[in-house]
Amino acid sequence: MEELKKAVAREALSFVDDDMVIGLGTGSTTAYFIKFLGELIKEEELEVYGIPTSHQSRLLAIESGVPVVSLDEADAIDIAVDGADEVDPALNLIKGRGAALTMEKIIEYRAGTFIVLVDESKLVKRLGEKMPVPIEVIPAAWRAIAEELEVFNARAELRMAVKKDGPVITDNGNFILDARFERIDDPLDMEIELNTIPGVVENGIFADIADVVLVGTREGVRKLER
Numbered sequence: 001m002e003e004l005k006k007a008v009a010r011e012a013l014s015f016v017d018d019d020m021v022i023g024l025g026t027g028s029t030t031a032y033f034i035k036f037l038g039e040l041i042k043e044e045e046l047e048v049y050g051i052p053t054s055h056q057s058r059l060l061a062i063e064s065g066v067p068v069v070s071l072d073e074a075d076a077i078d079i080a081v082d083g084a085d086e087v088d089p090a091l092n093l094i095k096g097r098g099a100a101l102t103m104e105k106i107i108e109y110r111a112g113t114f115i116v117l118v119d120e121s122k123l124v125k126r127l128g129e130k131m132p133v134p135i136e137v138i139p140a141a142w143r144a145i146a147e148e149l150e151v152f153n154a155r156a157e158l159r160m161a162v163k164k165d166g167p168v169i170t171d172n173g174n175f176i177l178d179a180r181f182e183r184i185d186d187p188l189d190m191e192i193e194l195n196t197i198p199g200v201v202e203n204g205i206f207a208d209i210a211d212v213v214l215v216g217t218r219e220g221v222r223k224l225e226r
């Protein structure tokens with residue numbers, strides 16, 4: 001599995017050019033990309049800047065020698081590279097296992113080209129087949145939102161921390177609800193609907209924004225394009 005992650009991360013380097021601003025996603029697959037990007041910048045003396053989507057990617061970028069800028073310092077984002085938890089045949093995604101979905105969506109939505117790195121176990125026929133949809137919520141509203149999600153035939157659980165007592169707190173200071181839907185027929189419609197609930201900051205359905213998906217398989221890297 002680690003080899004498949006490394007293979008897609010290496011392949012993503014082919015999208016990198018000098019003078020680019022690159023959105024840096026979050027998670028274990030993107031972590032390889034950030035490390036490899038640092039090596040490429042050094043080897044080829046590139047003038048490339050990364051815009052991190054989380055504390056994780058910011059710390060890793062600094063450690064790997066990728067200069068970082070914040071979103072409000074950049075005029076444009078050329079490409080963004082990130083992992084995903086599920087990818088459907090239309091290249092709609094579920095993201096947010098790492099709880100960084102809000103900054104990921106803000107940055108990836110604005111990128112000229114959004115490149116997604118997954119292994120083949122993440123490909124599904126329908127979103128929600130294996131993974132819940134993470135929803136970032138204002139802490140005071142978590143229970144009201146969890147109850148409201150029943151209208152959408154979803155059962156939501158407050159995500160609990162592992163190395164801390166109590167709930168996961170996102171980089172933005174919010175809670176995460178993991179919502180299991182009976183069925184998601186129209187990802188774009190569901191993405192928009194969920195964001196109309198007061199107290200929802202952002203949800204982990206990324207419909208219609210991935211341009212390229214690099215899929216790691218035992219036979220090599222497959223490239224899917226929208």
Ligand SMILES: O=C(CO)[C@H](O)[C@H](O)COP(=O)(O)O
Nearest residue numbers: 027028029083096097098100
């Ligand atoms: O959305 C994410 C973080 O919020 C990750 O990109 C997603 O969970 C995939 O992570 P990994 O590459 O570790 O499987």
